[in-house]
Amino acid sequence: MNIPEGFLFSAISCGIRRKDRLDLGFILCQDKATSAGVFTKNTVKAVPVIIGKRHIKERFARAIIVNSGVANACTGSEGFLGAEKILAELSNLLRIKKEEILPASTGVIGEPLPVEKIIPKLPDLIQGLSPENYTDFARAIMTTDTFPKVVLKQTKNDIVILGIAKGAGMIAPNMATMLGFVLTDGRIEKEDLQKLLNKAVDESFNKITVDGDMSTNDTVYALASNRKEIKDWKEFETYFTEVCRELARMIVRDGEGASKVIKVIVKGAKTKREAEILARAVAESPLVKTAFYGADLNWGRIYSALGKTQIPFDPEEIEIYLNNIPWVRNFKVEAEEEVLRKEMAKEDVEILIKLKRGKQSSWIMTCDLTEEYIKINASYRS
Amino acid sequence: MNIPEGFLFSAISCGIRRKDRLDLGFILCQDKATSAGVFTKNTVKAVPVIIGKRHIKERFARAIIVNSGVANACTGSEGFLGAEKILAELSNLLRIKKEEILPASTGVIGEPLPVEKIIPKLPDLIQGLSPENYTDFARAIMTTDTFPKVVLKQTKNDIVILGIAKGAGMIAPNMATMLGFVLTDGRIEKEDLQKLLNKAVDESFNKITVDGDMSTNDTVYALASNRKEIKDWKEFETYFTEVCRELARMIVRDGEGASKVIKVIVKGAKTKREAEILARAVAESPLVKTAFYGADLNWGRIYSALGKTQIPFDPEEIEIYLNNIPWVRNFKVEAEEEVLRKEMAKEDVEILIKLKRGKQSSWIMTCDLTEEYIKINASYRS
Numbered sequence: 001m002n003i004p005e006g007f008l009f010s011a012i013s014c015g016i017r018r019k020d021r022l023d024l025g026f027i028l029c030q031d032k033a034t035s036a037g038v039f040t041k042n043t044v045k046a047v048p049v050i051i052g053k054r055h056i057k058e059r060f061a062r063a064i065i066v067n068s069g070v071a072n073a074c075t076g077s078e079g080f081l082g083a084e085k086i087l088a089e090l091s092n093l094l095r096i097k098k099e100e101i102l103p104a105s106t107g108v109i110g111e112p113l114p115v116e117k118i119i120p121k122l123p124d125l126i127q128g129l130s131p132e133n134y135t136d137f138a139r140a141i142m143t144t145d146t147f148p149k150v151v152l153k154q155t156k157n158d159i160v161i162l163g164i165a166k167g168a169g170m171i172a173p174n175m176a177t178m179l180g181f182v183l184t185d186g187r188i189e190k191e192d193l194q195k196l197l198n199k200a201v202d203e204s205f206n207k208i209t210v211d212g213d214m215s216t217n218d219t220v221y222a223l224a225s226n227r228k229e230i231k232d233w234k235e236f237e238t239y240f241t242e243v244c245r246e247l248a249r250m251i252v253r254d255g256e257g258a259s260k261v262i263k264v265i266v267k268g269a270k271t272k273r274e275a276e277i278l279a280r281a282v283a284e285s286p287l288v289k290t291a292f293y294g295a296d297l298n299w300g301r302i303y304s305a306l307g308k309t310q311i312p313f314d315p316e317e318i319e320i321y322l323n324n325i326p327w328v329r330n331f332k333v334e335a336e337e338e339v340l341r342k343e344m345a346k347e348d349v350e351i352l353i354k355l356k357r358g359k360q361s362s363w364i365m366t367c368d369l370t371e372e373y374i375k376i377n378a379s380y381r382s
Numbered sequence: 383m384n385i386p387e388g389f390l391f392s393a394i395s396c397g398i399r400r401k402d403r404l405d406l407g408f409i410l411c412q413d414k415a416t417s418a419g420v421f422t423k424n425t426v427k428a429v430p431v432i433i434g435k436r437h438i439k440e441r442f443a444r445a446i447i448v449n450s451g452v453a454n455a456c457t458g459s460e461g462f463l464g465a466e467k468i469l470a471e472l473s474n475l476l477r478i479k480k481e482e483i484l485p486a487s488t489g490v491i492g493e494p495l496p497v498e499k500i501i502p503k504l505p506d507l508i509q510g511l512s513p514e515n516y517t518d519f520a521r522a523i524m525t526t527d528t529f530p531k532v533v534l535k536q537t538k539n540d541i542v543i544l545g546i547a548k549g550a551g552m553i554a555p556n557m558a559t560m561l562g563f564v565l566t567d568g569r570i571e572k573e574d575l576q577k578l579l580n581k582a583v584d585e586s587f588n589k590i591t592v593d594g595d596m597s598t599n600d601t602v603y604a605l606a607s608n609r610k611e612i613k614d615w616k617e618f619e620t621y622f623t624e625v626c627r628e629l630a631r632m633i634v635r636d637g638e639g640a641s642k643v644i645k646v647i648v649k650g651a652k653t654k655r656e657a658e659i660l661a662r663a664v665a666e667s668p669l670v671k672t673a674f675y676g677a678d679l680n681w682g683r684i685y686s687a688l689g690k691t692q693i694p695f696d697p698e699e700i701e702i703y704l705n706n707i708p709w710v711r712n713f714k715v716e717a718e719e720e721v722l723r724k725e726m727a728k729e730d731v732e733i734l735i736k737l738k739r740g741k742q743s744s745w746i747m748t749c750d751l752t753e754e755y756i757k758i759n760a761s762y763r764s
Binding site for chain 2: 041042044045071073075109110216287291299301304307308309310312316330373374377
């Protein structure tokens, strides 16, 4: 499959934190691209988020630059000067407006961006631009990710959508939650692209949680090179959202130390918000997550997690299904322990929780909590 | 030191979940005791919580019965019948009102209370009553606890207060959070005891969090045998609260898999509620907790955890202190890495976060998150 027309990619190694690994990625759109962005709601915003929020207001964008290794968050005015210097240099080299370059960073908070390592390498970065290098770009933005996250789709009307993301921890359903880049060659107005991105993010990246933490750097950018007319908007919307969904699923699958993906669905809630709160309480309970890791059929922890929301449901009315097999009803286990244990041991587990309070439903995706998560995070900086 | 006058204790092994371990504890007050109780706010309430909330309305109480092994939660009408049967039998044997016996349970949710194992042992339980057996009682109520939790204090006016608790996981600052029993020989009116208990719980058990989960069984009972006049109420209040505080600290110290106790203090917030939310966000962040476990000086995670509350503070204004040593100010590390690392490696760590938004402060106590927590919780039932 071809990638969307009009985009070039490049990735190089600057030794930002470690030697000999790709840590600077670049996307250039050959045309003036329509742009949209969604950013973290964390009060502590990284420098690239603050700059990105300003630059996204421009009618068009031409490029995206992303570094891994350091987040450029909590770096104060020094962090700003550094980022601006890099953008100015790129603007100079490419003869494009500085405001048409969108920045993103990911990595350790509080460490300065090593501008002196990055600036001299920018000519190499530009030199390396090619339509093929998108997988290198995907690799350059990784931190604790164990695999690059790329999704490529083509609608029946030949519009191509390419999604690239990074994220493995500090993932919470409270806006963007990671770095994501969605590129298409369809022709779209800025307002429509922003609306579409908001909606797609809500149905994908905002529906995943790894550890309930929300990053200072979460950003999703969408660019459209406007090469092709979108004849079927509905179809395009579906594909666009699906690209985001698949990336979101990859992030959960790659959740730090995760051994399985758990989808928690709540049905029969009074309001959508109530369904969301209940699903999230289960998905974020460390006791539920560790039980799933151990394939321990400890359903009481699900009830307890639901109950800590203090939503006044009747516990006896609840029904729980595991991969569509009736699990608990009226506080009684409904299936053979062996059958349930086999389901629980699978890599993809779906818990459906049915209430009898109303007709609203919601879902959220998470992963289990393992010793490996602790190992990864106990010494992330070292 | 003597224990409070008027109380007898007993503990036996019924084989509720495992053989040959104490799993049923009993406290008898020789007089009509003034009683007070605080219970979980979880929507899913265990049978003993529902019964306890009813029985605590009686003017007096005479006894407390506690089992470990099963929680008697999510057990429906069968669970009620079982608990009532045990209470009726005890009432019969002791010739005290059933409603003057306060029940509590702790253990696995959803498994039935093995009434047939407990009833025949009740005569032994009563036979064993003595003032000395309070440590056996403390042992009988343990689940994943690694040590019994007992605090004994005597005021200068000779009022004795004995506190016994259990709890190591599923601990969150959202009411009681574990099982706790505070006994005194002071003379107190019911309303005063309830007020005192509420206040003490707020300043102790409600200030700790291990994993953010809230149990279905959390209960704190206070009994006063009314043997001695309390001459100095202020002094008594201080001691009573201190007993609860020390028990709370023990619970955090015994947090599942914990290697250290972390106290998070927030000062300079606009409101008390704001200070609480900020302190809790830091204390419950898995990324902060694992960093502390690894003695990783990753202060960015503290900023990120504060920021996810979306409280609009200015990140640059924040100051962080580690065991009273200035750690971060204006995004800059203020002390030698070696000095900080040594503090971080201690068993007791205090993080003070100073904002410049107002004059309100709050604190919360938690523990670090280790591989051991995962091991304990991945196969709790087995």
